[in-house]
Amino acid sequence: MANRAQIRTNNSALIAMIADEDTVVGFLLAGVGNVDLRRKTNYLIMDSKTTIKQIEDAFKEFTSREDIAIVLISQYVANMIRFLVDSYNKPIPAILEIPTKDHPYDPAHDSVLSRVKNLFSVESVASGSR
């Protein structure tokens, strides 16, 4: 159990986001946005010009930052860096795949839900949801 990541009990952590503009604007409106002294944001707005490299860098940065507890990532963005998301297995920060307006949510792609399905048959998951 020694190799398990220590769970920090700090009193305030941030929620990071990688999503399209509308989703980010909505969450910023709710007040999750943060800009630190070096003008670093805790969110990345996806548009048509964003490269995969940028997403990867942002994902790696958010998952390694100490003050971030949850990373929200749009599912279609997560699909672009699926290998990174799937290989990530630390409990904190938690990666959450969220649906977006343009892309309907597909539970089959979710890294956690697919792991759930590995443990149980599809039927039991479906019956558990009812």
Added chain:
Amino acid sequence: MAGQNQRLTVVPTVAMLGVVKARFVGATRGHALLKKKSDALTVQFRQILKKIVNTKESMGEVMKTSSFALTEAKYVAGENIKHIVLENVQNASLKVRSRQDNVAGVKLPKFEYFTEADTKNDLTGLARGGQQVQQCRAAYVKAIELLVELASLQTSFLTLDEAIKTTNRRVNALENVVKPRLENTISYIKSELDELEREDFFRIKKIQGYKRREIERQLAASKQLNEEQFSEKVSLQKGISHNLLSAGEKDEDIIF
């Protein structure tokens, strides 16, 4: 199996038997406890799993509502509201704090969100559409609430998964490696002790038999001696004359 014929390298003595037996008792108790722990974790795990699936389903609904609220706000307040929002970002007012829950010795993180300071976007949409903007904000706060809950469930899921794997590994190690090895050691020590006892018994018997034979031989020897002495004495008493007589009769050296 490989662990079947393995045993600890110990000197087969009674003291060592006691030690190994104590270890075996300890291993058995530890195995039972770990098994219980694993069961408790699995129960918790299944509950969390069910909750995760439910929350994931409802997440789609909540996100849809909040997206729609944003569209409403945009429609009323104009497209450029997003620029205002993006420019107004300073410090996060909505943050997450984490605390620990303890389930059967496994620490599970629990997130909860809280608003630290009043939001900077209070004046957003002051010109027009303020109502819609506030509604949109409320909708997204609700979404955050759900997402934070989902995040803590998911984190618990991963932590529990790991913990269950570790516990099961330990249970299996105790059951399939440690306990058979100790059992083998105990039976080995017992068989060695039995062997020693049999050897001792045999040796004692052997020595007893040897001693008895020796005594019998001595008895027999003394008896023979007694008999010989006795017969000698008897023959001495009545046989001298007889001997002399017979010697006189049968002496062939006598010529005449």
